[in-house]
Amino acid sequence: MSDKDKIIIFDTTLRDGEQSPGATMNIEEKVLIAEVLDNMGVDVIEAGFAAASEGDLQAIQAVAKQVKKASVCSLARAIHSDIDAAAEAVKGAVNPRIHTFLATSPLHMEHKLRMSPDEVIAAIRDSVSYAKKFVDDVDWSPEDATRSEHDFLCKAIETAIDAGATTINIPDTVGYTTPHEFYDLFTMIKNNVSNIDKAVLSVHCHNDLGLAVANSLAAVEAGARQVECTINGIGERAGNASLEELVMTIKTRNDIMPYHVDIDTKQIMRASRLVSNVTGLMVQNNKAIVGANAFSHESGIHQAGMLKNRDTYEIMTPESVGWVKTNLILGKHSGRAAFKDRLKELGFDLGDNALEIAFARFKALADKKKKIYDDDLISLVGDGADQSNARVKFVSMEVACGSEVKNTAKVTLEVDGKQISKTCSGDGPVDATFKAIRKIVPHEVKLDLYQVGAVTQGIDAQAEVTVRLRTPKNVIINGTGADVDTMVASALAYVNAINKLQNYEEKIIPQCAVI
Ligand code: KIV
Numbered sequence: 001m002s003d004k005d006k007i008i009i010f011d012t013t014l015r016d017g018e019q020s021p022g023a024t025m026n027i028e029e030k031v032l033i034a035e036v037l038d039n040m041g042v043d044v045i046e047a048g049f050a051a052a053s054e055g056d057l058q059a060i061q062a063v064a065k066q067v068k069k070a071s072v073c074s075l076a077r078a079i080h081s082d083i084d085a086a087a088e089a090v091k092g093a094v095n096p097r098i099h100t101f102l103a104t105s106p107l108h109m110e111h112k113l114r115m116s117p118d119e120v121i122a123a124i125r126d127s128v129s130y131a132k133k134f135v136d137d138v139d140w141s142p143e144d145a146t147r148s149e150h151d152f153l154c155k156a157i158e159t160a161i162d163a164g165a166t167t168i169n170i171p172d173t174v175g176y177t178t179p180h181e182f183y184d185l186f187t188m189i190k191n192n193v194s195n196i197d198k199a200v201l202s203v204h205c206h207n208d209l210g211l212a213v214a215n216s217l218a219a220v221e222a223g224a225r226q227v228e229c230t231i232n233g234i235g236e237r238a239g240n241a242s243l244e245e246l247v248m249t250i251k252t253r254n255d256i257m258p259y260h261v262d263i264d265t266k267q268i269m270r271a272s273r274l275v276s277n278v279t280g281l282m283v284q285n286n287k288a289i290v291g292a293n294a295f296s297h298e299s300g301i302h303q304a305g306m307l308k309n310r311d312t313y314e315i316m317t318p319e320s321v322g323w324v325k326t327n328l329i330l331g332k333h334s335g336r337a338a339f340k341d342r343l344k345e346l347g348f349d350l351g352d353n354a355l356e357i358a359f360a361r362f363k364a365l366a367d368k369k370k371k372i373y374d375d376d377l378i379s380l381v382g383d384g385a386d387q388s389n390a391r392v393k394f395v396s397m398e399v400a401c402g403s404e405v406k407n408t409a410k411v412t413l414e415v416d417g418k419q420i421s422k423t424c425s426g427d428g429p430v431d432a433t434f435k436a437i438r439k440i441v442p443h444e445v446k447l448d449l450y451q452v453g454a455v456t457q458g459i460d461a462q463a464e465v466t467v468r469l470r471t472p473k474n475v476i477i478n479g480t481g482a483d484v485d486t487m488v489a490s491a492l493a494y495v496n497a498i499n500k501l502q503n504y505e506e507k508i509i510p511q512c513a514v515i
Pocket residue numbers: 016075101141143144169171172173174204206
């Protein structure tokens with residue numbers, strides 16, 4: 001146990017993170033991410049906004065059931081029906097928490113809420129004390145705090161604590177503040193709210209000006225002991241403060257930031273990859289900590305310095321955040337034990353069944369690709385890789401394309417155990433492939449995103465494809481697929497998305513029976 005002040009890590013990847021355009025996650029995906037967050041030592045997981053939809057409520061319930069250590073939290077507006085839904089969603093958690101909020105800035109009160117300041121104060125008292133009937137742990141946020149009048153903000157906070165709030169979270173909702181200003185705001189709150197010692201002070205920053213992490217750390221230095229953040233910094237608009245940047249700053253600059261966090265930093269890369277895979281939000285190469293270039297040294301001077309002493313250009317080791325040193329590992333002749341061991345080192349402890357399925361895929365990949373890298377292994381066990389329980393399975397495809405031929409794709413899928421083949425032409429091989437899939441499994445969707453990346457470097461790298469579909473009811477689904485052939489990866493990604501559609505109201509697959 002450290003004698004340094006603990007900073008509570010409150011992760012909102014599954015709530016604010018999910019508010020990133022296109023980042024919708026289904027129940028299974030939320031549970032998968034929550035398990036990783038719980039294992040890495042996150043203290044509070046905000047799993048969603050229960051009142052938003054039945055699906056959100058069920059996802060929070062599933063997370064609450066699965067998570068062993070962390071508190072599980074649902075967001076709620078300051079209305080009873082929202083708080084009822086939040087209470088229902090978190091009631092199975094080991095440590096349930098409700099996070100309720102109400103705007104306190106003149107702009108929001110007048111134009112959005114159309115409430116007078118007195119009405120807002122009454123609603124704060126009412127909503128916090130109502131939430132308190134269900135759980136002991138109530139987090140309250142004055143939305144748009146950084147554009148609120150100081151006297152009113154203090155009165156609102158005092159009211160929330162008086163009504164039973166145990167955490168007071170100060171959000172920079174629009175990413176407007178700067179580090180010095182935010183430090184002063186926290187100091188002002190500590191000096192002027194008479195009962196502030198009865199609650200934990202928390203911070204929640206958005207990245208509109210690129211200052212979310214700097215602002216959060218300024219708040220910590222002024223007394224905040226909880227930080228709200230997301231993996232890869234995803235979130236509404238420009239995103240939230242990134243968990244990995246906050247945690248690694250506190251760890252790396254512990255000389256001037258004498259706090260402790262209970263995060264196993266070696267699991268950061270795994271969490272980052274999982275979130276990127278599930279949401280289809282790629283991590284930029286130069287992103288701090290988790291970007292592909294975060295630990296690569298290009299210039300000759302830097303490389304020479306690194307060879308003499310790593311400290312010359314490295315302030316933290318790649319291993320400390322889960323980048324693994326030996327990158328080239330397995331090949332065609334590697335056995336099950338080596339495969340299992342390496343996956344375990346990468347953080348994937350598979351059961352016997354899942355291991356067998358992944359191993360078969362590994363052997364098939366090793367037939368096509370000589371060198372199997374860690375990232376290839378991760379793609380084998382990643383989202384969409386396991387088709388065994390899916391109703392629609394990719395079987396095979398043939399594509400004709402090029403500048404002199406008509407782009408045509410013949411795709412064979414297995415739908416509920418029955419193989420169906422269709423051939424279509426299109427504006428390009430991808431269009432032809434997707435048309436053929438739609439002919440086999442008729443459904444109406446808009447393709448919002450088609451994105452191709454390389455899993456590793458080199459000419460024989462696997463392509464990693466993400467597709468984002470939007471249904472007529474505005475349900476957004478991401479699907480991913482990886483293969484050495486970009487067209488096969490594209491078909492796998494589309495089929496993965498179609499299978500996920502089953503979890504929503506679009507019951508598209510039964511229509512196949514009429515084909
Ligand atoms: O940014 C914000 O103000 C929020 C609150 C709900 C905490 O996300």
